[in-house]
Amino acid sequence: MSLMVNKIAAAGLAAGVIAMTAGLIGNLIINPPGYHHSEDEQFAYVVEGDGSATEAVVEEEPGIEPILAMLADADVASGERRARACTACHAFESGGANKVGPNLWNIVNAPKAQVPGFSYSDALAGIAEPWGYHELNLFIANPKEYAPGTKMSYGGMKNVNHRAELIAWMRTRADTPAPLPTEEEINAAAGGASE
Numbered sequence: 502m503s504l505m506v507n508k509i510a511a512a513g514l515a516a517g518v519i520a521m522t523a524g525l526i527g528n529l530i531i532n533p534p535g536y537h538h539s540e541d542e543q544f545a546y547v548v549e550g551d552g553s554a555t556e557a558v559v560e561e562e563p564g565i566e567p568i569l570a571m572l573a574d575a576d577v578a579s580g581e582r583r584a585r586a587c588t589a590c591h592a593f594e595s596g597g598a599n600k601v602g603p604n605l606w607n608i609v610n611a612p613k614a615q616v617p618g619f620s621y622s623d624a625l626a627g628i629a630e631p632w633g634y635h636e637l638n639l640f641i642a643n644p645k646e647y648a649p650g651t652k653m654s655y656g657g658m659k660n661v662n663h664r665a666e667l668i669a670w671m672r673t674r675a676d677t678p679a680p681l682p683t684e685e686e687i688n689a690a691a692g693g694a695s696e
């Protein structure tokens with residue numbers, strides 16, 4: 502991950518010494534300069550003590566941001582455009598054909614690996630939870646991490662806004678769109694760390 506190395510170096514360079522009244526202890530939190538990747542947080546803490554500055558760089562595990570709270574207001578028309586990343590391999594039509602991947606009509610809340618006539622990998626068939634919004638979010642963000650061994654060769658949609666738009670649109674590709682997440686479900690997901 503040379504990006505991370507660069508960012509650590511950048512944070513190190515940016516860590517200046519804070520000038521304060523002698524004898525006082527200053528705390529300075531610096532966000533690294535340059536671009537900020539939304540899924541990869543990093544902070545440098547600089548604490549000035551008795552003349553010698555110490556620095557600790559803390560790396561947080563990059564997580565996949567939840568989308569539940571974003572679905573109700575997500576731009577469904579944009580979501581349809583996001584689906585161009587999928588349509589080489591998937592139809593989203595009622596009665597649509599399986600292509601390289603299965604037809605994704607009615608996919609929200611569907612059981613995994615259940616589209617008739619499609620030959621799935623064991624990777625997906627082995628995951629019990631249905632395709633709730635949360636599971637779709639994780640899978641679309643990083644298919645191979647969510648379902649190691651999946652034969653879906655797609656690198657993942659990293660932008661959380663794009664995923665929310667896409668999944669809000671996928672919700673409409675159904676005989677009866679699944680209910681939007683309740684406030685309770687949104688809060689539970691927000692309390693559940695990074696997922």
Ligand code: HEC
Pocket residue numbers: 584586587588589590591601602603605608612613614615616620621622623624625632637640641650651652653654655658
């Ligand atoms: C290169 C082809 C390809 C692309 C691009 C692709 N997929 Fe897939 N997708 C597949 C294949 C193949 C499978 C079956 C995976 C398996 O069996 O492991 C699959 C499976 C899935 C499933 C599980 C379906 C089920 O019935 O369990 C979902 C959901 C899905 N894809 C969503 C998407 C979305 C959304 C996109 C676009 C962001 C996308 N895929 C892009 C090939 C692709």
